[in-house]
Amino acid sequence: MTATLTTGQPGPALAHDAAATLAASRPGLARRVKNRIATAAVVGAVALTAVPLALVIWAAVERGSARLDLTLFSHSMRGVVGQGGGLLHALTGTLLITAATAVIAIPLGISAAIYLTEYAGRARLASLTRRAVDIMVSIPSIVAGLAAYALFSLLFGPGTRSGLAGAAALAMIMIPVVVRSSEEVLRLVPGDLREAGLALGSPRWRVIRKIVLPTALPGLTAGAVLGVARIIGETAPLLLVAGFTDAMNYNLAEGRMATLPVFIYTQWSAKGLDTAAYDQRAWAGALVLMAVVVVLQLAARALPPQIAKIRRNR
């Protein structure tokens, strides 16, 4: 939807309708009551949104804050039974897998967006790619996990689990987000700027590199950050293909890799007898994961406001 959307014909028509409905210029009692009810409903909607959020955060703080200690960030779960232990291995795994996903999805997504906006014109490949992106947006994350499972089983033998397989699944979810948001941002770069560059005799790639990309940079970054925020809390695909371990693993290509969402899930689902210790770790992990995502969201929010438009593509 563009900003030029509705200025023009619907305006007068609607104003006419409005004039017809509004007989008096000073609202009568019934109309004032209606207005009050509507306002109350809007306030109620805000409460309905804020209350679950407050309850979830409260539950996590109440049940997890006891474990927000240094050990949580300096220890893994290797050799830990019952009390103690930490989530360093899961935090590391989340950062590594997210970074790997970003390294796959961001260059690919932005490059595809540059092709779509700067080169493709009306080429058939462009409409094909756009359609592909539209379809990819609706891939449910568990389906992406299944596809990555099938691919890695074929390549590396059945039941293969690795951080890279997790990154591949998440990239399927992230690529369309990056392509869409980048394309929209690149379209916001004024055409005059491009033409000015081309008129000076610069080759197209130089215009893109020196003019288009620097102008769009904040928007591209915001789109990338939002893409990361979209995938960092994913659980189901990672459970399928990245597996679970209680020790550190820095190697994306080999071996299972723990991630925060899977850590939370396994702490909940596979408990020893000292259940309180496991529950506390699960909720503390939830707090840490939420904090990581909030930091990302704040980073995206700090960017220039006109870029906020791309939010809806999340």
Add this chain to the structure above:
Amino acid sequence: MKLGTSKRAVAAAAATGVIWAALAGCAANEEQPSGEITPNSSGPAQAQLQGELNGAGASSQSAAQEAWRAGFVALQNGVTVNYDPVGSGDGRKQFTAGGIGFVGTDAPFSVEDAGGGHGSCAADSSLVEVPVYISPIAVAFNLEGIDSLNLAPNVIADIFTGKIANWNDAAIAADNPGVELPDLKISPVHRSDVSGTTGNFTDYLAATAPEAWTAGETEEWPQAGGEGAEKTQGMVQALTAGKGSIGYVDAGQARDLGWAAIKVGDEWAKPTAEGAAKAVAVSSLESGRGEGDVVYELNRATDAAGAYPLILVSYLAACEKYEDANTAELVSAYLKYVTSDEGQQAAAANAGSAPLTADAELSAKVSAAVERIGS
């Protein structure tokens, strides 16, 4: 321009790397021992091993595996043992495909599959399978003020098929003289994921109440109605929250709930470690298997006094021979620890399982099988 994009990607990756390096670098509990080895105080001096041992399989064992790995690493601090609770089926598949040293499985390899040809083993190796995790399954319920009930197998089956729908049903009252049963709807809870616990529970019902339970043994609940819950913890949560609910769950995880005593012979038995080990011991070995393949055909319908036949028996499967001598040593040492009294007690403390060493005969059979590894 491509340069610009990839530069940024590299910068992003680098920034992430820096954050993460600053965070810690390495987990404090995973620092390698600096050359010297702490002698373990108890037991005979053991050869110190090095290396990594990977296992995968049943999630039912995960709490026990947690205890075993911690205990084993405390004895052998140059070794890392991993266990991925991917599920029994996936674990067996990975073992056959190769790549893991051992597999934990609720259902042993079938007699045909047990023969050989496992990618994880040396070419001519046969299989070693031993029961390592014996867990009594409690028929647990949530009734205010009642923490014990006598329930016969056919009553349990009728409750889970919905035929008995109220706690004050005459069939329940008949076995529980003196207990004031409330007029309350029974809410049976079953596992909604595929699980070995469900398999053992339905196997028990099929063997002890074949008329009332016609669905046979199945790891996936046969949808006779009732409430479904995900994983053991989902079951515990549902039972704790639901007044009048009843379910089946590893006894160690259900300590805050009421437990049913099930009918064994003419007596009522509650889940205990001794009863569980006894139930294995009174069962016979499955025929047609190799010497190292200690698989029991559980006698669910036993009337042996003191036995508790509603149990989950989970196995560890390994190879007799490995291509790699170090792996063989690691697997051998690990399984010896797991089946030792120390290992079994560690699992009992963390997972609430029944130590198989509680029964000397059973323990001897298992030890003999484990001895075959690596020889």
Add this chain to the structure above:
Amino acid sequence: MKGAAIAVALVLVGVLVFLAVNGSPAFTAGEGELPAHAKNFLALAAPLAFGSLWVAVIALALAALPAVGVALAATIYAPAPRFGRFLGAVLDLLAAVPSVVFGLWGLMVLAPVMVPLYEWLHAHAGWLPFFSGEPSVTGRTVLTAGMVVAVMILPIMAAMCRESFALTPPALIEAAYALGATRWEMTRAAVLPVARSGIVAGGMLGLGRALGETMAVAMVLSATPDLISLNVISSENPSTIAAFIASTFPESTGSAVSALIGLGLVLFAISLVVSIAGRRIAKKGAAR
């Protein structure tokens, strides 16, 4: 650049091919080869597809009005622009809560407190098919799952609505006020009609996300995979495709795995239809 565009298209083709190749054996599989004791693939997929849609529709119905309301509060009704930004932050925070955390919360906190409400609904509205039958004693019903998913999709829908409302031409708003309209009358006459397609498209986006929701539903819902039922407060509820895959996958082998992959393909097709419908509506609105 061109290579990247081709690569993106190829990723999609790859996903489809892998799912189709690995899932297709399930379409012809017979009794005994499929999970959930199903007789054939259709008997397996149909109730689950119903469950997915049912949970998603409940979530959409619960989230739609609050999403529109919050979006109004952040734009038209905001006392100051700062309030709008603050609400935006709250919504972003809500979107940031990972689904496994919602699963824990729904299971441990929300479900138990819903039990009295369900008993009340059964007692007073039991003549409706939604509330007939014995209410669940644990609260882990399809309605609870729908509530949890509603909270999860609310921020996505609200963001879409907010953007549509923000696009209302100021001239329209001023014209309505000049004619003496109250704020609500202005909203009804000027804001909502213009934003209608945006609201519907937001709903479709939310519906699509709700269809794919996995862990929260798997943890919260008491599921019976072969059931089709409209009852929303019973302990016997239909399962969803995504939740069924997540809870069955770990212990599955052979033909059961291909059945699950085939189910993934079905889920993909459903959410694709929803998303195409959403885009059609959005486009129609844009063309107006």
